[in-house]
Amino acid sequence: MIExxxxxxxxxxxxxxxxxxxxxxxxQSLYGIPxxxxxxxxxxxxxxxxxxxxxxxxVVSGMFIGMVLSLQGYTILVKxxxxxxxxxxxxxxxxxxxxPVVTALLFAGRAGSSLTAEIGxxxxxxxxxxxxxxxxxxxxxxxxxxxxxxxxxxxxLMLIFNVVGIWxxxxxxxxxxxxxxGSFWANxxxxxxxxxxxxxxxxxxxxxxxVIAWIAVFQGYDAKxxxxxxxxxxxxxVVYSSLAVLGLDFVLTAIMFGDF
Amino acid sequence: MTDESDNIIVIRDLCFKRGEHVIFDHAxxxxxxxxxxxxMGPSGCGKTTLLRLIGGQLKPDSxxxxxxxxxxxxxxxxxxxxxxxxxxxxxxxxxALFTNLSVYENVxxxxxxxxxxPEAMIRDIVLIKLQAVxxxxxxxxxxxxxxxxxxxxxxxxxxxxxxxxxxxYDEPFAGQDPIGMGVLTELISLLxxxxxxxxxxxxxxxxxxxxxxxxxxxxxxxxxxxxxxPERLMEDNSxxxxxFMNGLPDGPIPFHYPAQDYFDDMMGSxxx
Ligand SMILES: Nc1ncnc2c1ncn2[C@@H]1O[C@H](COP(=O)(O)OP(=O)(O)O)[C@@H](O)[C@H]1O
Ligand SMILES: [Mg+2]
Numbered sequence: 263m264i265e266x267x268x269x270x271x272x273x274x275x276x277x278x279x280x281x282x283x284x285x286x287x288x289x290q291s292l293y294g295i296p297x298x299x300x301x302x303x304x305x306x307x308x309x310x311x312x313x314x315x316x317x318x319x320x321v322v323s324g325m326f327i328g329m330v331l332s333l334q335g336y337t338i339l340v341k342x343x344x345x346x347x348x349x350x351x352x353x354x355x356x357x358x359x360x361x362p363v364v365t366a367l368l369f370a371g372r373a374g375s376s377l378t379a380e381i382g383x384x385x386x387x388x389x390x391x392x393x394x395x396x397x398x399x400x401x402x403x404x405x406x407x408x409x410x411x412x413x414x415x416x417x418x419l420m421l422i423f424n425v426v427g428i429w430x431x432x433x434x435x436x437x438x439x440x441x442x443x444g445s446f447w448a449n450x451x452x453x454x455x456x457x458x459x460x461x462x463x464x465x466x467x468x469x470x471x472x473v474i475a476w477i478a479v480f481q482g483y484d485a486k487x488x489x490x491x492x493x494x495x496x497x498x499x500v501v502y503s504s505l506a507v508l509g510l511d512f513v514l515t516a517i518m519f520g521d522f
Numbered sequence: 523m524t525d526e527s528d529n530i531i532v533i534r535d536l537c538f539k540r541g542e543h544v545i546f547d548h549a550x551x552x553x554x555x556x557x558x559x560x561x562m563g564p565s566g567c568g569k570t571t572l573l574r575l576i577g578g579q580l581k582p583d584s585x586x587x588x589x590x591x592x593x594x595x596x597x598x599x600x601x602x603x604x605x606x607x608x609x610x611x612x613x614x615x616x617x618a619l620f621t622n623l624s625v626y627e628n629v630x631x632x633x634x635x636x637x638x639x640p641e642a643m644i645r646d647i648v649l650i651k652l653q654a655v656x657x658x659x660x661x662x663x664x665x666x667x668x669x670x671x672x673x674x675x676x677x678x679x680x681x682x683x684x685x686x687x688x689x690x691y692d693e694p695f696a697g698q699d700p701i702g703m704g705v706l707t708e709l710i711s712l713l714x715x716x717x718x719x720x721x722x723x724x725x726x727x728x729x730x731x732x733x734x735x736x737x738x739x740x741x742x743x744x745x746x747x748x749x750x751x752p753e754r755l756m757e758d759n760s761x762x763x764x765x766f767m768n769g770l771p772d773g774p775i776p777f778h779y780p781a782q783d784y785f786d787d788m789m790g791s792x793x794x
Contacts, residue, residue, distance in 0.1 A: 300635070392618035395577055396632045396680070397607025403635075 284480040291405040291479070304407040312373045312408065313415030317422070319372050320365060324423035327364060328430030331355060336439050348441055349450035352431040356424050357454060357463045358519070363511050365420040366470035370503035373415075374478035377408055378499040381482025382492035390483075405479050412475025413468070420467040462518045469510060474503040530555040530688055530720045531576060535585035538568070538575065545571050546582070547744035553688075558714050558721045560735035562728070564766065567741050569724040570615070573690045576722070577612055578602045607636055611681035611689045615696060617673035619665040619680070625652070626661040629680045636684060651679040655709060671702035675709070682713065688720040689713070695727045703727070707734055732756075740766055 335351045381404065384390050390400045428450075435441040454460070478499045485495035531553035538546040545568040553559050561569050574580045576587060578594045587594045589605065597605065619628050629648045633639060639647075652658040655675040665673060674694060681689055691710060695703045711734040714721045725731045732738070732752040740748040740755065740763050748755050748763035755763060781787065 387621070388614045388616055388618035389620055391574075391579060392612070392614050392677070393620075394579060395606055395610070395612040396635070396684075397603050398632070398635050399603060 280484075283484070284476070287401070287405075287480055287483065288409070288476050291401045291409055301402075301407065304403065305410060308407045308411035309415060312377070312411040313419065316369060316372045316415070316419060319368055320419045320423050321426050323364065323368055324426035325430040327360060328352065328356065328427030328432075329434045331360070331427070332431035332434040332439070336435065336441070345439075346441060346445045347449045347453075348435050348439075349431075349446035349448075350453035352435070353428060353450045353454045354459060356427045356431075357459045359511070359515070361420050361424040361427065362463050362466040362470060363507060365416065365423045365467065366474060366507040367504055369412075369416050369419060369471075370474050370478070370500055370507065373412065374474050374499045374503050375496045377412070377475075377478040378482040378485070378496045379492055381405070381408070381479060382485035382487075382495050385483065385485060386487040386489070386492060405483060409475050409479050412478065413471050416471035416474070417464055417467040420463070424463070458518075462514075465518075466511065466514050469514065470507050473506045473510065477503045477506065528554055530590060532588040533576075533585070534588075536575070536582050536587070537584045538571065538580070538582045540571075544744050546575075546585075548585070549741070549744065549746050551739060551746065553720065553722060554737060555720050556714075556718060557736035558711065558723060558734050560731045560738045561722060561724045561741065562726055562731060562738060562766065563741040563747075565726065568744070569741065570692055572741070573612060573692055573722065573724060576690065577606065577610065607632075607684065609687045611684075611686035613674065613678055613681050613689060613691045613694060615692045617665075617670075617677040619668075619673060619677055621665050623665075624661065625657060625663050625665070625668070625676045628665070628676060629661075629683050631680065632683045647683065648679075651683050652676075654682070654713070655679045656705070669702075671698050671705065674706065678709065678713075682717070685717070686719070688722070690722045690724070692724050693726075694723065695725055695730055703730055710734060742766065 331352050332348055335348045336345050339345045339348055339351065381390075384400075384404065390404065393400045393403060432446065436443045436446055481495040481499045481502070485491045529552045531551070533549070533551040533553075536546045536549045536551070537544075551572075561572060563569055571580065575582055576589075576594075578597070581595055589609070592605075594602070594605075619625070620631065623631065626648055629651055630644050633644050633647060637644075648661070649658055652661055655678050657672060657676055657679065660668065660672065660676070665676070668676060678689075694706050694710065698706065707730045710721060710723060713719055714734075723731060723735065735752055738748075738750065738752055738755050739746055747766070748760055782790075
């Protein structure tokens with residue numbers, strides 16, 4: 263019994279220690295950002311690697327999810343004779359929930375894992391320490407641009423996901439299921455508010471971006487410098503960020519839309 | 523006994539532990555300026571750890587490391603980076619070139635980061651440094667296209683790009699064929715003389731090291747087991763030093779990792 267308590271206490275302390283280390287780590291990296299003279303190029307490279315290279319998966323997924331939403335929505339709504347409001351259902355579910363959450367999950371799998379693996383490998387091959395010995399702070403040179411690129415690109419990817427999703431839904435609803443185009447758009451516009459729905463989606467996405475980028479770079483930087491360690495760290499990035507995103511999504515939704 | 527100012531590095535009473543494992547136990551080192559000092563010892567005895575302590579990447583549990591009279595662990599983060607930038611260089615065991623940059627860009631990296639030199643000047647410096655290690659012709663290759671020895675030489679060119687006062691080499695000869703080994707030995711000794719550098723070479727290749735070292739430290743079991751000029755160390759009558767210098771498999775440094783009694787251990791497997 264005492265032994266169990268001891269283990270519990272010990273793992274509690276370990277968790278706190280890791281939280282503390284990762285908090286210090288993120289603050290130090292962000293503190294290192296303002297050297298824009300040389301940082302600009304580094305940031306551009308990462309915006310490309312993290313953002314542009316994630317575009318294909320975001321666009322394709324957005325397309326299919328929009329199409330499926332329209333189809334499913336139609337089959338349900340048509341029973342109530344309400345199939346004309348499929349546009350409204352499509353835009354609300356994308357803008358409020360699926361856009362931010364699915365983008366975040368895809369981003370964690372596509373960009374987060376590769377950030378972790380890349381940084382972990384740089385650590386394992388002593389590139390980070392050799393950079394330190396050349397008098398260049400890896401937090402500033404390697405970590406900060408990646409962290410920042412994550413913050414910046416994910417909300418943008420989310421917006422692209424939504425636009426493509428709505429287009430996909432439109433194709434299914436209007437071109438295939440013969441929903442009247444005017445009512446598709448009109449219903450959507452009257453039901454979706456910019457302040458409440460679009461902004462809340464963007465806020466969610468910014469929070470998720472922060473969490474995923476943080477988890478990904480910290481797991482890489484903190485990885486055991488062996489091939490096994492990098493594998494474990496990459497898995498942790500995907501698992502922790504997915505759980506964090508889903509958990510935070512519930513909390514944020516409760517705060518944003520919970521007051522009836 | 524040498525004057526303090528002749529030593530670029532003075533280490534006193536160094537203690538360092540990894541968990542329960544004591545790596546340094548009140549060890550003292552003096553690294554003479556402008557000379558080649560070799561650090562030798564069985565693998566796992568803490569040679570790389572010593573270099574990392576000197577580089578300020580690890581903090582000792584107690585004791586002091588003075589670089590040019592300044593205590594490394596009293597420096598602020600910025601001053602420590604400044605010191606690494608201007609005075610010390612380290613060559614890692616693997617070379618540790620940046621894999622996303624070409625050989626040329628690797629050597630240019632510290633120049634681009636720390637100076638505002640025009641591109642033409644950077645090019646000149648990079649080519650001079652690459653010429654010094656014999657890789658001027660390989661400047662457009664990527665690190666994964668180089669052999670192990672070339673990798674280390676390219677990393678060496680990067681290390682000397684900013685003209686440090688001291689270079690630490692971590693096992694520069696490990697895994698080299700005899701020719702590569704000869705090239706590196708020659709290079710270390712040449713750089714030391716022509717650039718007036720101080721060199722610290724970690725190695726267990728006794729002959730190569732003894733041929734270029736002005737001073738050798740043998741570390742074992744957390745302490746300095748022997749020190750001095752190579753010839754004197756060969757004649758050192760401590761058993762430890764003899765075991766190491768002559769490559770005897772068993773001696774004061776046991777062949778076996780500490781373990782319980784062999785017989786008990788074999789019998790124990792039935793019960794559990
Ligand atoms: N990151 C680490 N964590 C825990 N122990 C380590 C770590 N790095 C090295 N050690 C231990 O420290 C000791 C000294 O290592 P090192 O300085 O690399 O030895 P070597 O003399 O072969 O270079 C070894 O016993 C090694 O197991
Ligand atoms: Mg070593």
